[in-house]
Amino acid sequence: ASTDALSLPGALNMYVTAKGMRTSAPPHTDRQDVLVVQMEGAKRWRVFTPPTDGDVKPNADPFARGKGEDSLPLHTLLEGSEGRLGSELLMDVVTREGDVLYIPAGFPHTTDTVEESNDVDYDTSIHLTFNIDTHVWDLDYLAARSAALQRNKVNDSLSPQSENRYVGKVNQLPQNLRSQLVDALPLEFLDIVPSESPDFMKGIAKQLAKKCNLVDEATGQSAELSEASYVEALERIHSYGSDILDVHRDMYLAAVEEGRLRKAEDAMTAHLKKDDGEVTMSNERMQRLSLFRVRPFFEQIESLKKDLYSWCVSGESIAQESAASSQLDPNWQFTAALKVGDEVEADLGGAFFAGKIAQVTGNTYNVVFFDGDRENGLERDQIKLLNPPTAADEDEFDTTGMTPKEIKRMRKKMEKKKRK
Numbered sequence: 001a002s003t004d005a006l007s008l009p010g011a012l013n014m015y016v017t018a019k020g021m022r023t024s025a026p027p028h029t030d031r032q033d034v035l036v037v038q039m040e041g042a043k044r045w046r047v048f049t050p051p052t053d054g055d056v057k058p059n060a061d062p063f064a065r066g067k068g069e070d071s072l073p074l075h076t077l078l079e080g081s082e083g084r085l086g087s088e089l090l091m092d093v094v095t096r097e098g099d100v101l102y103i104p105a106g107f108p109h110t111t112d113t114v115e116e117s118n119d120v121d122y123d124t125s126i127h128l129t130f131n132i133d134t135h136v137w138d139l140d141y142l143a144a145r146s147a148a149l150q151r152n153k154v155n156d157s158l159s160p161q162s163e164n165r166y167v168g169k170v171n172q173l174p175q176n177l178r179s180q181l182v183d184a185l186p187l188e189f190l191d192i193v194p195s196e197s198p199d200f201m202k203g204i205a206k207q208l209a210k211k212c213n214l215v216d217e218a219t220g221q222s223a224e225l226s227e228a229s230y231v232e233a234l235e236r237i238h239s240y241g242s243d244i245l246d247v248h249r250d251m252y253l254a255a256v257e258e259g260r261l262r263k264a265e266d267a268m269t270a271h272l273k274k275d276d277g278e279v280t281m282s283n284e285r286m287q288r289l290s291l292f293r294v295r296p297f298f299e300q301i302e303s304l305k306k307d308l309y310s311w312c313v314s315g316e317s318i319a320q321e322s323a324a325s326s327q328l329d330p331n332w333q334f335t336a337a338l339k340v341g342d343e344v345e346a347d348l349g350g351a352f353f354a355g356k357i358a359q360v361t362g363n364t365y366n367v368v369f370f371d372g373d374r375e376n377g378l379e380r381d382q383i384k385l386l387n388p389p390t391a392a393d394e395d396e397f398d399t400t401g402m403t404p405k406e407i408k409r410m411r412k413k414m415e416k417k418k419r420k
Contacts, residue, residue, distance in 0.1 A: 002130050007191040008139070009241075009248045011131040017043065017113050019123055024111040027074050028066030033132040033184075034103045038095040041125035042115065045093055045101060048077050048108040052086030054171030054178065061166045062106045062182070063135055077108055095127065105135055106182070134184035135166075137244050138237065138308070142170065142181050145212050148225055148233035150312035157219040173218055180211050185234075190242055194235045205230035240308045244301060251297040258293065334381055336389045338365055346375060347382040357383075 002010050011032075017024045024043065029050070036045070050062060051072075066072030077087050087108060094115075095101055103109055113125045134140055142165055149156045160168035170178060186204065194201050208230045216222055329335045338344070338357050345352035346367045355369040365383055366376040 003245065003248055003252065006132060006187070007245065008187070009133045009137050009244050011133065013129045013131065015125075015127050015129065017041075017111075017125045019113050019115070019120075019125065021113045024113055024125075025109075026066060027072045027077055027108050027110040029063055029072075029106050029108050030103075030131075031063035031105055031133070031135045033105050033134070035130040035132070036095060036101040036103065037128045037130070038097055038099045038101075039126045039128060040097055041122035042094050042096045042113070042120065043125045043127060044112050044114065045091070045095060045103075046110050047090045047103055048087040049090055050087065050106045050175075050179075051108065052175050053084065054173075054175070056084075058169065058171040059167045060171070061164060062171065062178075063166055065108060072108060074110060077110075105184075135182070137241060139189065139241050140182055140184045141208055141211050142166070144185065144208055144230070144233050144237050145181070145215070147237060147308075147312050148208070148212075148230050149223060151233055151236075152223075152225055152229055154223050154225065155221070157221040158215065169219075173215065177211075177214050177218060181215065185237075189238065190245055194238055201231050201234055202227065204234055208234065236308065236311055240304060243304050247297055247300050247304070251294060254293060254297075332388060333385045334383070336385055338380070338383065338385060343386045345384040345386065346378055347384070348375065352384060354386075 002012065015024075019041065027048075051060075051065060054060075054062070057070075060070050064070065072085075076083060076085050078089065079085065079087075081088050090107070093101070146156060146165060158165075158168070158170045158173075160166075160170070162168075166182065170181065173181065189204070192200055205227050209225070209227065212223060212225070212230075338360060340357050340360060342357045343354070344357060344367060345354050346369075353369055355367040355375075357365055358368040358374065359366040361377075364377045364379060366374060367378060367383065368374050
């Protein structure tokens, strides 16, 4: 329901804590925005503004502070804005049954269940967290910027040393700029259809370009990408995010279906229960445990992530295609290079006839016409190219002296190499 309501990939966690715990969760930050819903009992929450020590600890992931090898002790957070972390206490509240609390990604927080009054009547604190996973799935401006730069083969001045784009030079940017850059894309981003909402996409592209220009000013880089390049990157991120969202939906529907199936199975096997009320779990049902059930979905997600990366680092961007077109010779129809398969018109004694390039041999060309006839050894100025050429890519090769069969074999070989 949360996934459909927000049109964003998400997750739900449940936390159960005994009363009287001085530290239920030590200070940490999360990669996702969190909506906390207190279901039972109470819990104290202390939430702080994000640390500003990025220049001191640039390799500390702002969305994973207090985790792994990173230390985020409470006393340093409580030092305030003049302290080592530069964080300030934002709120100190106790959530009780029915209360809802929102904690943005990257905001340190810690919890306990120590009540000042002993009159509070509960033994256990239970709360749910709805995780809004924008940063987890690259749905932010930093990811869009990275995709646009990689696609256009522009060096990234913020390029991290690891796969984690949230560590390194990005944390040495001015705090306000870094916050803008890691901000999530608009909430309705995956709710729209890009082809039907060009103004919406251009609006986000302008915001992205503005943030990128500020980064260029701060780092001395000059990317100068076109609006079309930013829109292209955003459209690819949208496609990827939509696919990730679909996988999440399928995964949760599979869980719902499993719940229904178990109820049906329990009803059918009720007569097989032992005296102690237990029933043996079958091997088939064991294979449907969530540990095994989610594996195919995770594999789909990994495949989508690899596809996005491949798109970013390979292929030809809109900007490159545009640049290639703008550099065409005004007389390109009679001067541009020809290759096998190009649609052309050939001059046969003063009249032009439609055909295709069948073979390139040195500086002459063999053309096959629509009726099957061929004309060999035509000069370049006898042939009119019908469609403007695009920039050559790695799939093109010199066909001089090659037979059609050899050309076909070479194309198959290159296609195999491309798939590896």
